Amino acid sequence: MDFAELYDKFFSKVYNYVRYHVRLAAEADDVTGKVFEAALRGYEGYDAAKGPAQGWLFGIARNAVIDWARNRGRRAEVSLEDAPEPGGSDPQLESALERKEEKALLLEAVAGLDDRARDIIALKFSSGMNNREIAAMTGLGESNVGIIIFRAVKKMQADIEGKRKL
């Protein structure tokens, strides 16, 4: 697999992983760009015999997200993009807005998790790695990863249901 194939195959997954951590789209673009730049620099040294490309790539993505979180400081994250948009009478537009709101709800629910649970949920639903691979990457036990996923999904479910009732 050459780098262009790797990019095409994993761009969405890496972007989604980053987006679960970095809620602003522009910042997620920035971090994703850094992930693939670092991946390109290290691609010649990547040994497929040592493991699948996704594990290697998501390892880079995790480090990029950690760096981003470290550098973020305490500045407020406010973006017009995240503000609710006014409703329209166009059914297609309304449907698009609903989908956008659903996505925003999901991101909000993920953001409500603690750092470790958020990282595991992001890996589980973006990378395509199973619990064993996630456990190997994060240094946790496989059953522990399973429990964290279960608890995180239940917490998100409660948060989203609470918001939908409002």
Add this chain to the structure above:
Amino acid sequence: MNEVEQAELFNKELDSLLRDGKSPVFSSDPGALSLAAELARADFSADSLIRESLRERLAGQPGLLESLRALFANNYARAALAAAVLVIALLPLARRHEVAAPGPAATAARPPQAPVHAPALARSAVPPLPPLPAAPAAAVSAGAGGLFASIPMGRLEGVAIKNFPITPAGSGLPMVLAAGREVKLENGSGIVFETGGAVFTLERKVISHDDIFERRVL
């Protein structure tokens, strides 16, 4: 059913959902699994504004190996690189030869150096050589066509200097060498010049460091 068992069952159903894309008909926790299915379907990458531009930018940045491969595909660059490697490899040999046989013999054996033109260097794409160690003045004759040539000694010797090339301020008259005689001095010799306005001595003697440097103890 305790939490660990619930988690195990949920993860089995979740893995099945992620693998096959279908929720099981009977689920232990339909609400949680439905949310998990939403998470699995969610794709935020449509929000990305850099997908294509980043791809193009990265495609324009070949890796080190690709860069070298592209370089070696060019015959001109290959020849220039080979020439540069050859020059670098032979340079220590040439230097050693120069150090081993100094003096006139070495000068005779050395081929005349052609003048170096900067545009020629730029065209050759071969990195310029570091400067050679300075040769003794006598080793490079004016006739050899080197970069620097010493003035032939014959022009300095044997002809008496009659007109001193410095004129005293205001007089407008050249200083005239009236007489020059060699005298013995302490630790050497000297020549006494008598000019139209003054008498002075040029000394030639062996000196030590202490004659020109002040010695201090730190």
